[in-house]
Amino acid sequence: MKPKIYITRKLPEQIIDGLRGKYDIRMWEEEEIPVPREVLEEEVKEVDGLLCLLTENIDESLIDRADHLKIIANMAVGYNNIDIHSAAKRGIMVTNTPGVLTETTADLTFGLLLATARRMMEAEAYLKRGKWETWSPMQLTGQDVHGATLGIIGLGRIGEALAKRAKGFDMKLVYFNRSRKYEQEKEWDIEYLPLEKLLQVSDFVCVMLPLTPETAYMIGMKQLKMMKETAVLINTARGGIIDEKALYQALQDREIWAAGLDVFEEEPVPVDHPLLALPNVVTLPHIGSASIATRLKMAALAVQNLTEGLAGDTPRNLIKLKKA
CATH class of the missing domain: 3.40.50.720 (NAD(P)-binding Rossmann-like Domain)
Structure with a gap:
């Protein structure tokens, strides 16, 4: 049989x-x-x-x-x-x-970082609504990526691939991981920091961890308040690592500048989810590996x-x- x-x-x-x-x-x-x-x-x-x-x-x-x-x-x-x-x-x-999906997911992660930093989706919507009537000095200005500090939370395969891409933008690299990665520190010139310090110094924070009981709600309001007001938070790992209610409040209160999300705690994410209505959030339907x-x-x-x-x-x- x-x-x-x-x-x-x-x-x-x-x-x-x-x-x-x-x-x-x-x-x-x-x-x-x-x-x-x-x-x-x-x-x-x-x-x-x-x-x-x-x-x-x-x-x-x-x-x-x-x-x-x-x-x-x-x-x-x-x-x-x-x-x-x-x-x-x-x-x-x-x-x-x-x-097999390492490089493709890293591509998407860095693309989401760029799109969020430079307000690409917001700018496209602005253009398509017929709002673009003139050029002005501070119109739709975003955050520079080149030369900024990227904090990677979780330096696994995809985290390493992201670091490789960031080096091409002359970014300063810091990371937090459950265990030190001494070989990778030398290879990518990346500095290990405790999570709290990473959040404080990073211009961009990328979450690259698996969802486990230990990582659930790892990023909540306490952690978001540690970040710079100009910081951008990116999650292409799993929803549930970030407390979405806390993230919404932090974005509303301008505790952080913007967020880019490919994953959500509930998927498919409800169309009335508050995060989808914020102009400073770029949202994607879990397409990290979708080539x-x-x-x-x-x-x-x-x-x-x-x-x-x-x-x-x-x-x-x-x-x-x-x-x-």
Whole structure:
């Protein structure tokens, strides 16, 4: 009997073609609409492998229904959508797709930083509304990026790639990380600072951390008040690391100058979310890795992880529980 696989979103045929014949494949056939919870609950009862997206909440309740499940392959770097402890208790492997999206996400992060600093989206809307009637000395003036201080919170793969881009703009680099990265400090001429000091000295602060119980609401009103009034806060990591209510208030009160957000605590973000109404916020619908080439690589890697696990091998991107 062929191992059974369920894929929670329609993937390009070129990605799943290699699975046909070897596996019994079922797939949610919608590209833009997530699989309904009740459908997923039924599908996992019989499957050996699950390929999911970050839109699926793979919690203990769902895992308890999956009597035959051997591996969960997440098509994302982050895996806060999966209860990895419940999976581990059941002997279920969990994998992610790091590496392949590093450069693409760093591109988007730096682009969001530029767009926010120079008020690009605000300026475009200004032009399209017919407001541009003349040139004036301080019209739509923003913040300089070149020569500014960039604070990176979380110096992982994407944080390093961001640092590489920032060096081309002659930015001074500082970072905060759970552990020191001495080799990277030398390579990128980047200085380690405690979080409080980083917030105080940075002109731009980029959040590049995974969402964990330790990083949830890591940036709240206390931290926002430490930042410069001219500072720009960028988040392309995960919503929930920044307290959105505190951020809204800080932007309203001009505690900080602007924010650029690709991620939100609730996704899709409600259209009436207060942050979407502020002129000094640039918002994107979680498109950090959204280049054609990168998304295809992510899907292919998720499939590779899945097939390695089902073959009895250790998947190359197996997530291991951290020791307490």
